[in-house]
Amino acid sequence: MKTLKYSRQRESIKACLMRRKDHPTADALYTSIREQFPNISLGTVYRNLNLLVDLGEIRKFSCGDGTDHFDYDTSPHYHFVCRRCGRITDIPMEAASGLEEKAAVHVEGTIEDHTIFFYGVCADCQQEGKRSAGGGRIKGGAESFDPENFQISS
Amino acid sequence: MKTLKYSRQRESIKACLMRRKDHPTADALYTSIREQFPNISLGTVYRNLNLLVDLGEIRKFSCGDGTDHFDYDTSPHYHFVCRRCGRITDIPMEAASGLEEKAAVHVEGTIEDHTIFFYGVCADCQQEGKRSAGGGRIKGGAESFDPENFQISS
DNA sequence: TTTAAAATTAATAACGATTATTATTTATAT
DNA sequence: ATATAAATAATAATCGTTATTAATTTTAAA
Numbered sequence A, B: 001m002k003t004l005k006y007s008r009q010r011e012s013i014k015a016c017l018m019r020r021k022d023h024p025t026a027d028a029l030y031t032s033i034r035e036q037f038p039n040i041s042l043g044t045v046y047r048n049l050n051l052l053v054d055l056g057e058i059r060k061f062s063c064g065d066g067t068d069h070f071d072y073d074t075s076p077h078y079h080f081v082c083r084r085c086g087r088i089t090d091i092p093m094e095a096a097s098g099l100e101e102k103a104a105v106h107v108e109g110t111i112e113d114h115t116i117f118f119y120g121v122c123a124d125c126q127q128e129g130k131r132s133a134g135g136g137r138i139k140g141g142a143e144s145f146d147p148e149n150f151q152i153s154s
Numbered sequence C: 001t002t003t004a005a006a007a008t009t010a011a012t013a014a015c016g017a018t019t020a021t022t023a024t025t026t027a028t029a030t
Numbered sequence D: 001a002t003a004t005a006a007a008t009a010a011t012a013a014t015c016g017t018t019a020t021t022a023a024t025t026t027t028a029a030a
Helices: A008-018 A026-033 A042-054 A099-104 B008-018 B026-033 B042-054 B099-104
Strands: A002-004 A059-062 A068-071 A078-082 A088-091 A109-122 A150-152 B002-004 B059-062 B068-071 B078-082 B088-091 B109-122 B150-152
Touching: A008 A026, A008 A042, A026 A042, A026 A068, A042 A059, A078 B109, A088 A109, A099 A109, A099 B109, A109 B078, A109 B099, B008 B026, B008 B042, B026 B042, B026 B068, B042 B059, B088 B109, B099 B109
Parallel strands: A002 B150, A078 A109, A150 B002, B078 B109
Antiparallel strands: A059 A068, A078 A088, A109 B109, B059 B068, B078 B088
16 A cells, blocks of 8 residues: 655645646646746656546646646546647537447447547637747647648659 | 659558558558568658648547557548557547537637547457457556555545 | 654656658659 | 659657656654
8 A cells, every 4th residue: 555645746736737727738837836846857747747647636638739738627528729829728518418328339348438629720820920829839730741732743 | 842752662651551440550550561661761651651641641640648540541530449458449420410519619719620539448358357459558557556555644 | 753664856867759860762854 | 864853761869758766755653
């Protein structure tokens, strides 16, 4: 039996994640927390986040941008991801009724839960000129490659 | 204007992905293709897969196990992920009607598409004893940590 | 209130997945 | 045939994450 001991770093990580409405990465959280704990180690942030996930106190998810995001809200809800700026927002809609049941028809085995990510362009990014509203772009995104400019040679 | 030139490596990558019903990672594909092209480079596999994604010929997705997977089927469908063995199977059900419309109510901006991942335990893994049916386990999975054995100290 | 055991930490090394670089090879238009 | 541009193999570099370790901190018990 492993006994969990108090640590002010862990409390700070929880508190910091709780008061943010975005869905920060471990590194973003690390940057925030260093204001309060200038000596905290990135490894400590990762270790505690994973511990909190395992304890069921927070959630971890990956939306396709190559890094994991963390969410203090463990209640069931979905996410919207902006393809331009990468911003992730909550979609507090209730689970489509019978979704898992409908899926189960095609699955041999047991379905425990599911996630939905909606992708598109957020309002801020839709205003022309605003090329980035938050931070990183989605991996393999548009800016780097324009399929319109490709042509299969004769 | 960039002109796409034929390459037997790229054709092989497409053909190999097409005939597989799983959803291989770049590395798994690399292993398969080396039977035919023993000198192919892992970088070539990655570069061509990303090119094919940008051209819209294949799909790339991340289901939370830390590595990207590729899918030759670009038609809309969902996926089931086994938490024990990591196997990913198609769920050919049609998009829940009105799902994006329902989500749009909570989003300022435009929803273009969505993905759904169902998680659970596949039939093979449910048979006790069979601890692994395919390959890697899901990241941060159960085996490594048992929350039941944790206790907040007094 | 010391003491001791175990958990946590900071620092850093190691790791796996992916991308970038570069010199060489290959495909294609002329 | 030749020139040009794209694709390649090899390899280095990068990024996100996990593992290791010696030192520190928490906690229970003496």
